[in-house]
Amino acid sequence: MKYKGRLYCVLFGFFSFLIFQLSGFYFNGEDYYQAFLIKGLLLIPFLLLSWFIGFQYDKVKLHAEQDFLTEVYNRRFLYTVFPKLKKRYETIHLLVIDIDHFKHINDTYGHAYGDKALKILTNVLIENTRKEDIIARWGGDEFIILSPSVGNKHYVQQIVQNIFDAIDDKNKEYKISHQEITISIGGSMYPDQGNHLDELIKLADENMYQHKDIRDRPR
Numbered sequence: 303m304k305y306k307g308r309l310y311c312v313l314f315g316f317f318s319f320l321i322f323q324l325s326g327f328y329f330n331g332e333d334y335y336q337a338f339l340i341k342g343l344l345l346i347p348f349l350l351l352s353w354f355i356g357f358q359y360d361k362v363k364l365h366a367e368q369d370f371l372t373e374v375y376n377r378r379f380l381y382t383v384f385p386k387l388k389k390r391y392e393t394i395h396l397l398v399i400d401i402d403h404f405k406h407i408n409d410t411y412g413h414a415y416g417d418k419a420l421k422i423l424t425n426v427l428i429e430n431t432r433k434e435d436i437i438a439r440w441g442g443d444e445f446i447i448l449s450p451s452v453g454n455k456h457y458v459q460q461i462v463q464n465i466f467d468a469i470d471d472k473n474k475e476y477k478i479s480h481q482e483i484t485i486s487i488g489g490s491m492y493p494d495q496g497n498h499l500d501e502l503i504k505l506a507d508e509n510m511y512q513h514k515d516i517r518d519r520p521r
Contacts, residue, residue: 372424375438393451394492398506404443430464
């Protein structure tokens with residue numbers, strides 16, 4: 303959870319209290335020092351109240367931006383953050399990742415097993431991306447990674463390979479007995495292939511399903 307709300311509320315509370323404290327300067331002599339002491343004793347509960355209000359704000363904001371099941375960001379957050387990333391970075395790589403035959407997994411083995419598969423994929427994505435990368439659940443079994451460029455054009459290729467390798471490792475680690483988890487990934491890049499989030503996702507989706515179709519063809 304981010305601390306922005308708590309920080310702002312505590313700072314606002316502190317400066318408000320300071321103004322409240324300085325308002326006692328019209329007292330003279332002992333009356334002034336007594337008033338100053340009494341007001342000073344109120345600082346701690348005043349700041350605690352400010353922290354609590356900020357905490358509630360941070361919690362509400364987090365729930366509005368976070369996917370309930372996987373605890374990564376949600377679709378709402380992507381629409382909020384993408385314009386900000388465009389102002390900071392010259393290029394942004396976008397990856398779309400989904401679990402192959404996810405409906406079959408849910409229908410055959412149950413939603414609890416499907417939820418487990420989503421959480422396994424989430425952990426893989428978190429473990430194989432940088433802090434700067436943004437992971438979000440777009441909906442269902444589809445996830446999106448926004449990867450701001452840091453000058454390494456081979457980074458995205460490497461992250462894709464790492465994700466595929468990690469999924470293979472997880473299948474062995476968890477000894478999934480019903481059906482192994484396999485995934486498909488497609489990509490696009492801002493601004494070369496689009497300027498808006500929706501068009502970049504659409505292109506990445508098309509690339510993903512094209513690769514999925516080629517892979518699933520009988521040989």
